Amino acid sequence: MDRIRIVGGNHLEGRIPISGAKNAALPLMIASLLTDDTLTLENVPHLADVEQLIRILGNHGVDYSVNGRRESQNEGYSRTINFTARNIVDTTAPYELVSKMRASFWVIGPLLARMGEAKVSLPGGCAIGTRPVDLFIDGLQALGADIDVDSGYILSKAKNRLRGNRYVFPKVSVGATHVLMMAATLARGETVLENAAREPEVVNLAECLIAMGAKIDGAGTSTITIEGVDALSGARHRVIPDRIETGTYAMAVAMAGGDVLLEGARADLLQGALDVLAQTGTEIIPVNSGIRVRRNGAGISPVDVTTEPFPGFPTDLQAQFMGLMTMAKGKSRITETIFENRFMHVQELARLGAHITLAGQTAIVEGVSKLKGAPVMATDLRASVSLVIAGLAAEGETVVNRVYHLDRGFERLEEKLSGCGATIERLSS
Numbered sequence: 001m002d003r004i005r006i007v008g009g010n011h012l013e014g015r016i017p018i019s020g021a022k023n024a025a026l027p028l029m030i031a032s033l034l035t036d037d038t039l040t041l042e043n044v045p046h047l048a049d050v051e052q053l054i055r056i057l058g059n060h061g062v063d064y065s066v067n068g069r070r071e072s073q074n075e076g077y078s079r080t081i082n083f084t085a086r087n088i089v090d091t092t093a094p095y096e097l098v099s100k101m102r103a104s105f106w107v108i109g110p111l112l113a114r115m116g117e118a119k120v121s122l123p124g125g126c127a128i129g130t131r132p133v134d135l136f137i138d139g140l141q142a143l144g145a146d147i148d149v150d151s152g153y154i155l156s157k158a159k160n161r162l163r164g165n166r167y168v169f170p171k172v173s174v175g176a177t178h179v180l181m182m183a184a185t186l187a188r189g190e191t192v193l194e195n196a197a198r199e200p201e202v203v204n205l206a207e208c209l210i211a212m213g214a215k216i217d218g219a220g221t222s223t224i225t226i227e228g229v230d231a232l233s234g235a236r237h238r239v240i241p242d243r244i245e246t247g248t249y250a251m252a253v254a255m256a257g258g259d260v261l262l263e264g265a266r267a268d269l270l271q272g273a274l275d276v277l278a279q280t281g282t283e284i285i286p287v288n289s290g291i292r293v294r295r296n297g298a299g300i301s302p303v304d305v306t307t308e309p310f311p312g313f314p315t316d317l318q319a320q321f322m323g324l325m326t327m328a329k330g331k332s333r334i335t336e337t338i339f340e341n342r343f344m345h346v347q348e349l350a351r352l353g354a355h356i357t358l359a360g361q362t363a364i365v366e367g368v369s370k371l372k373g374a375p376v377m378a379t380d381l382r383a384s385v386s387l388v389i390a391g392l393a394a395e396g397e398t399v400v401n402r403v404y405h406l407d408r409g410f411e412r413l414e415e416k417l418s419g420c421g422a423t424i425e426r427l428s429s
């Protein structure tokens with residue numbers, strides 16, 4: 001299994017190109033199931049999760065082709081990919097595939113809307129908590145779907161098309177918003193989704209669906225109105241830059257020190273997190289080509305944060321921010337409100353010398369003046385990258401094990417960081 005070796009202590013100087021957002025690309029790829037025409041997506045990141053979803057969509061009958069440079073030259077770079085679901089050959093998403101990537105459960109929305117049926121494996125728990133699917137079931141039932149749960153599968157049917165309805169999410173969910181919005185595009189009549197997720201990835205999906213002929217209003221606010229249409233067509237659409245990758249590298253610069261241009265990043269996609277970073281003493285300078293992040297000399301000020309749905313501080317940056325706070329000049333409190341078990345990085349950061357205590361859903365971080373490199377590992381994507389960031393600032397050598405988590409969500413991580421002067425390499429085994 002590959003590992004990443006880091007020798008900490010270097011400042012980061014230079015530029016890092018920001019990739020297309022994983023969490024936008026996945027639902028956009030799934031939207032290709034809604035039409036028999038070709039959906040062309042630009043700026044699709046080259047990540048393990050994207051490759052896995054291509055396999056899953058292929059199982060339903062989606063053909064794909066990669067535009068532009070030859071595949072051998074594309075290794076590791078964002079691509080333009082055409083997806084065509086001319087014939088859906090299978091409306092079942094089996095356990096073997098869904099269990100490998102939770103977001104693949106989202107195929108339930110388009111399959112049900114277009115084919116009138118879907119049999120999708122329950123995704124099961126994952127490292128960051130139980131992650132139930134009750135909102136998807138409730139919401140699809142509100143649109144008229146018949147749903148049974150049997151032998152680990154959700155069997156859903158809508159023989160005479162889904163019907164538009166008003167649905168109020170009891171809790172904000174990004175995935176359930178994606179799925180109900182996709183399903184409602186082909187329903188009969190009007191759907192109003194209230195307390196919908198406002199994340200930029202929801203807006204990016206809505207814009208793509210609109211380009212495909214859907215009638216959607218209000219994406220990016222908590223009320224989304226969808227007027228169903230009979231069919232959708234193909235379209236060409238661009239994946240937004242990854243706000244989590246942007247925030248992660250911004251925190252790496254804040255922690256290691258230096259001056260880096262995050263090329264192609266959009267400040268409006270993560271203003272809440274950038275405001276917090278500015279309070280730590282990091283300079284955040286939006287420029288035409290992206291965001292410049294600088295911290296020279298000054299220490300890191302402690303800041304308390306609580307994770308919240310967009311536009312609040314994202315849970316997907318919580319672990320990285322905790323990494324930064326381990327070296328702040330004082331005490332900070334980090335409260336996780338989205339997932340119940342998202343503190344696996346705490347023990348591993350402690351291996352590097354961090355002082356963190358847990359009180360329920362709050363981590364109390366007592367900043368230390370230095371971290372010391374150590375072998376570490378993590379069990380999810382964002383936790384893993386927090387260890388990379390901490391390793392960049394720690395004295396000596398840090399080896400991060402179980403790198404496959406990083407490959408799920410960070411395109412060319414080592415190359416991007418070493419291009420800015422970090423000593424970081426992949427050890428293959």
Ligand code: UD1
Pocket residue numbers: 022023024026103129130131132133134135136137171172173174175176201315316338339340
């Ligand atoms: C997405 C992101 C993930 C991010 C999360 C929150 C993708 C591929 N993943 O995950 O990186 O951390 O948003 O910003 O985009 N919930 C229920 N019942 C449901 C569905 C969700 O209780 O039926 C709960 C979840 O357990 C969690 C909360 O709602 O506590 C928010 O989860 P949700 O927004 O659905 O996360 P995902 O869409 O899975």
